[in-house]
Amino acid sequence: MHDLAKKVFVNALISKDYLYLCSVKIIANNDMRRLFILTALVALNMTVMAAKKTMVRTNRPVINRIDPTDWYVGLKNPTVQLMVYGNGIRDVQRVTTDYPGVTIDSLVRLDSPNYLLIYINVKDAQPGTMTLVFKEERGKRKEESGKRKVERELTRVKYELKAREMSGDKRMGFTNADVLYMLMPDRFAQGAGHNPQVKGMRSYKEDRSKPSLRHGGDLNGIREHLDYFKELGVTALWFTPVLENDSPDQENGFSTYHGYATTDYYKVDPRFGTNADYKRLCDEAHAKGLKIVMDMIFNHSGYEHPWTHDMPSKDWLNTPEWLTEEQSGRDPMTGFAEKSENSEKSAYLQTSYKLTPVLDPYASKVDLKETTEGWFVPSMPDLNQHNPHLMRYLIQNSIWWIETVGIDGIRMDTYPYAYADAMAQWMKEIDEEYPNFNTVGETWVTEPAYTAAWQANSKLSTLNSHLKTVMDFSFFDKLNQAKNEETDAWWNGLNRLYNSFCYDYLYPNPSSVMAFIENHDTDRFLGNGRDTLALKQALALLLTVNRIPQLYYGTEVLMNGTKEVTDGNVRKDFPGGFLGDTHNCFTKEGRSQAEQSMFQWLSRLLHWRQNNEVITKGSMIQFIPFNGIYVIARQYQGRTSLTILNGTSKAAKMDVGRYQEVIGKAGKVKDVLTNRYYDLSKDLELKPRQSLVLEF
Numbered sequence: 001m002h003d004l005a006k007k008v009f010v011n012a013l014i015s016k017d018y019l020y021l022c023s024v025k026i027i028a029n030n031d032m033r034r035l036f037i038l039t040a041l042v043a044l045n046m047t048v049m050a051a052k053k054t055m056v057r058t059n060r061p062v063i064n065r066i067d068p069t070d071w072y073v074g075l076k077n078p079t080v081q082l083m084v085y086g087n088g089i090r091d092v093q094r095v096t097t098d099y100p101g102v103t104i105d106s107l108v109r110l111d112s113p114n115y116l117l118i119y120i121n122v123k124d125a126q127p128g129t130m131t132l133v134f135k136e137e138r139g140k141r142k143e144e145s146g147k148r149k150v151e152r153e154l155t156r157v158k159y160e161l162k163a164r165e166m167s168g169d170k171r172m173g174f175t176n177a178d179v180l181y182m183l184m185p186d187r188f189a190q191g192a193g194h195n196p197q198v199k200g201m202r203s204y205k206e207d208r209s210k211p212s213l214r215h216g217g218d219l220n221g222i223r224e225h226l227d228y229f230k231e232l233g234v235t236a237l238w239f240t241p242v243l244e245n246d247s248p249d250q251e252n253g254f255s256t257y258h259g260y261a262t263t264d265y266y267k268v269d270p271r272f273g274t275n276a277d278y279k280r281l282c283d284e285a286h287a288k289g290l291k292i293v294m295d296m297i298f299n300h301s302g303y304e305h306p307w308t309h310d311m312p313s314k315d316w317l318n319t320p321e322w323l324t325e326e327q328s329g330r331d332p333m334t335g336f337a338e339k340s341e342n343s344e345k346s347a348y349l350q351t352s353y354k355l356t357p358v359l360d361p362y363a364s365k366v367d368l369k370e371t372t373e374g375w376f377v378p379s380m381p382d383l384n385q386h387n388p389h390l391m392r393y394l395i396q397n398s399i400w401w402i403e404t405v406g407i408d409g410i411r412m413d414t415y416p417y418a419y420a421d422a423m424a425q426w427m428k429e430i431d432e433e434y435p436n437f438n439t440v441g442e443t444w445v446t447e448p449a450y451t452a453a454w455q456a457n458s459k460l461s462t463l464n465s466h467l468k469t470v471m472d473f474s475f476f477d478k479l480n481q482a483k484n485e486e487t488d489a490w491w492n493g494l495n496r497l498y499n500s501f502c503y504d505y506l507y508p509n510p511s512s513v514m515a516f517i518e519n520h521d522t523d524r525f526l527g528n529g530r531d532t533l534a535l536k537q538a539l540a541l542l543l544t545v546n547r548i549p550q551l552y553y554g555t556e557v558l559m560n561g562t563k564e565v566t567d568g569n570v571r572k573d574f575p576g577g578f579l580g581d582t583h584n585c586f587t588k589e590g591r592s593q594a595e596q597s598m599f600q601w602l603s604r605l606l607h608w609r610q611n612n613e614v615i616t617k618g619s620m621i622q623f624i625p626f627n628g629i630y631v632i633a634r635q636y637q638g639r640t641s642l643t644i645l646n647g648t649s650k651a652a653k654m655d656v657g658r659y660q661e662v663i664g665k666a667g668k669v670k671d672v673l674t675n676r677y678y679d680l681s682k683d684l685e686l687k688p689r690q691s692l693v694l695e696f
């Protein structure tokens with residue numbers, strides 16, 4: 001067949017308006033060609049019409065997949081949405097099941113013919129395998145009982161309803177008794193038997209010399225080092241996302257090793273392992289007393305998700321015209337804007353990355369739209385959480401991972417970029433099903449008044465977010481300024497931290513705010529240096545204040561780096577995690593003296609913090625930095641912990657009389673950080689940038 005005619009034919013098969021479309025194409029061609037194509041078209045039209053008639057009788061839809069892949073009985077919400085994928089599946093007329101206790105509530109047909117949503121109710125069902133029968137109705141037949149539609153089975157599919165491992169209230173989330181250790185699976189460690197080239201994935205390469213390509217770390221690599229986390233003394237692990245990110249490597253050397261461009265919400269990325277590997281990791285972590293926090297993203301998917309190329313409904317994505325309109329300015333080959341992203345021609349809407357409009361009482365519509373509806377990057381389509389079917393899909397997905405692998409918490413990426421009301425509904429449902437579970441939302445604004453408004457039950461917002469844990473970006477921000485400053489009598493240095501904690505009255509629950517000194521999106525605290533004095537001050541503060549602390553992998557062995565050149569510089573491979581590494585920080589013998597010293601220092605502090613009620617339940621009293629020294633006390637049932645930081649590069653004298661209200665009659669007390677003893681009955685001489693954590 002002539003190439004053009006072939007193309008037209010293919011178009012005809014997939015479009016109701018094929019004659020119109022073909023006519024438009026023909027106008028652009030010369031007379032001879034036109035004649036040939038017109039002739040071909042008439043013939044094709046007849047063929048297609050005939051084929052369509054035949055298809056009505058013989059077409060059996062092929063079901064490609066159903067999300068969720070299986071479900072659980074016994075949840076408080078007994079309804080479940082099944083998203084069925086299959087060519088032409090939308091137009092199936094009826095779906096039935098005779099499984100006891102299951103009713104089919106409704107079928108929802110969206111704009112694309114290739115999805116069908118089935119809402120079922122499993123309230124009275126027992127675990128087992130049900131069969132869904134897809135049927136068409138053909139005319140009517142008169143029977144004694146009246147008119148009845150004649151149905152014909154088109155296809156059937158089995159669907160498993162599973163028993164839950166435990167009820168929702170038994171799922172214990174992370175709390176301020178935990179210390180989270182954040183890591184990137186691609187960069188941490190590679191397990192035995194790793195496959196460097198998984199077949200069936202879009203083009204990619206593992207290359208540890210390239211900062212933005214995959215390096216080949218995986219879930220088994222993490223599992224094989226669980227004892228390392230125990231030795232260090234952290235109690236929970238947060239990995240950057242582990243779900244499939246099947247995007248090809250870009251020509252500019254970028255890949256989706258970071259995991260924030262989901263292409264399958266029900267499957268671990270095969271480069272990281274299988275769903276079974278993830279489950280095994282969670283099980284073995286739990287057996288060792290470690291919790292697992294899963295990173296999720298409701299704001300956007302990855303460009304290669306099937307939803308991008310065949311949107312279930314026209315409003316599945318925000319500002320979808322960039323994908324759908326021919327004149328959108330989008331290069332169909334690369335997926336990026338043909339010219340500048342700000343080109344007047346482009347229908348692409350870039351998020352401003354400015355999160356303030358979401359809470360700003362004076363926000364303009366244009367700013368708010370850019371924040372919540374602009375795409376994070378061109379390769380991450382912005383999901384419309386106001387589409388109730390999409391939101392149901394996402395809510396179910398989070399429940400499915402809790403039930404299936406037993407995660408202990410969720411870290412939600414880019415929280416304010418998604419619609420706040422939809423996210424609140426999600427958190428409300430999770431809280432009703434799992435009242436002791438915990439979720440932390442990324443709320444990247446460095447003002448306490450902003451992050452506080454996102455915490456559950458905040459009086460600062462008219463909408464209850466039901467989000468128990470928010471991230472203290474103010475702490476991160478102030479600490480990273482203070483490290484380069486001298487603590488003066490008024491504002492600089494550790495005064496910034498004092499001033500930040502003052503605003504804890506804004507938080508409904510400061511004990512459930514997560515603090516950190518660095519993460520995968522920031523410079524490492526050490527920058528490109530190795531100033532352990534400043535680092536120790538930061539960590540001593542982080543681990544003793546009224547917060548849930550979060551560490552970033554490698555800090556314990558002095559990993560440093562800044563983002564100036566590439567994010568890869570703050571996401572380097574953990575030494576010893578990969579075959580052939582000569583430098584191995586997993587063992588004492590493999591660490592340098594400086595690394596071992598830091599590891600030992602942090603490990604001691606972390607183990608001391610475990611089950612320490614002075615830290616997790618104690619009151620907090622802070623003193624305005626005086627003579628360059630910042631002092632915070634925690635007190636519980638007659639026990640006191642005193643964090644003392646000299647925020648200057650000079651020796652400083654601490655007037656103990658000033659701190660009498662928390663020191664009381666204490667005399668010789670132990671410094672947790674060094675196991676040395678100090679006498680609090682007389683003034684303390686502090687070395688430059690010295691840190692003490694005294695307990696008595």
Ligand SMILES: [Ca+2]
Pocket residue numbers: 299318371372373374382383417418419
């Ligand atoms: Ca958004």
